[in-house]
Amino acid sequence: MKRTRRFCFLLLLVFAVLILGACDSGMALISRPVSRQVFAMDTVMNLSAYGSKAEAALEKCVNTITQLEEVFSVNIASSDISNINRNAGQAVHVSEDTMEALRTANKVSLMSDGAFDVTIYPLVSLWGFSTDIQQVPEDLEIKRRLPFVDYKKIRLNTKQQTVKIPEGFAIDLGGVAKGYTSQKLADLLELEGVTSAMLSLGGNVQLIGSKPGGDPWHVGVQHPEKANTFLGTLSLSDCAVITSGSYQRNFTENGRLYHHIINPDTGYPAGNGLLSVTIVAKDGAYADALSTACFVLGEQRALELWQERGDFEMILVNISEEVIVTSGLANIFIPDEKSSYTYTFAN
Ligand code: ADP
Ligand code: MG
Secondary structure, three states, X not given: OHHHHHHHHHHHHHHHHHHXXXXXXXXXXXXXXXXXXXXXXXXXXXXXXXXXXXXXXXXXXXXXXXXXXXXXXOOOOOOHHHHHHHOOOOOEEOOHHHHHHHHHHHHHHHHOOOXXXXXXXXXXXXXXXXXXXXXXXXXXXXXXHHHXXXXXXOXXXXXXXXXXXXOOXXXXXXXXXXHHHHHHHHHHHHHOOOOOEEEEEXXXXXXXXXXXXXXXXXXXXXXXXXXXXXXXXXXXXXXXXXXXXXXXXXXXXXXXXXXXXXXXXXXXXXXXXXXXXXXXXXXXXXXXXXXXXXHHHOHHHXXXXXXXXXXXXXXXXXXXXXXXXXXXXXXXXXXXXXXXOEEEEEO
């Protein structure tokens, strides 16, 4: 009798320890995620995180999104970017975030030989992509603005934390801001003790850790011509998966489609044969800038850059309905069985 009671007591103790353990890390295994939806940076953002720290951490994420939008937006008069643009010709003091985003932008501009260029704003605004009214501009006007696009003319003073652009120039962080933001959110969540979360900023995905339980996350690669259809699925943990595509923001005039990724050499929407580029990399800002850069570069030059760098992987979709998957993703990409596109792997 005594032995049975002692056994029961031990059993209870084991249960108590198990339950207590579950309250912290293990809780994530059985609980549902905490989710938040935010509309910012002209994008619907879905944040979802697991564990006992998720609720409070996501609250902080929402604040961070608002703060970064107030610093980066070309449409907010008091933002760092509006300040730089309004005061072209003078050095303007900016936040550490603006410095960091511009440093990443600069790095990708150099790597891509200017295919990525944040001084693209004179052209982006001419086409109307920063507003609700878009139109095909006069060819002469496009040509007139081309000399005002050149990332090499940006002066970053790290010590003084200032930025200076020449008169007539203007910066637009649209190609890097969302990836920078998702990376900041990932860093924040980790700092807050969240070990499992998935952030989707309008299709730009940032993964924190793995799914509760340790399995990788599944991220669909959007079909460029069919809404809510995927060309395939990637299984990944702890990285950014960021897509740029001509299907994301565009308008049609006289039967022709014009999209929002501008080739800085021509002033026209990039037309190098790609429909979309998905980049997988550790850092969100880097992946975002690269997705835009590789879209402008086109298939061949994007693949050359991938081989040269070795610090990112990608999926290219071209106008011939081919999906090119770089070798680092070969084992973790599952093509959609019903897709009519052809799939090849690049080495
Ligand atoms: P999205 O932000 O829509 O997901 P991207 O990351 O490709 O797509 O960024 C496109 C945005 O970047 C454009 O809306 C514009 O603000 C800006 N942009 C367009 N062309 C370029 C370019 N060649 N280099 C840098 N930024 C660009
Ligand atoms: Mg981008």
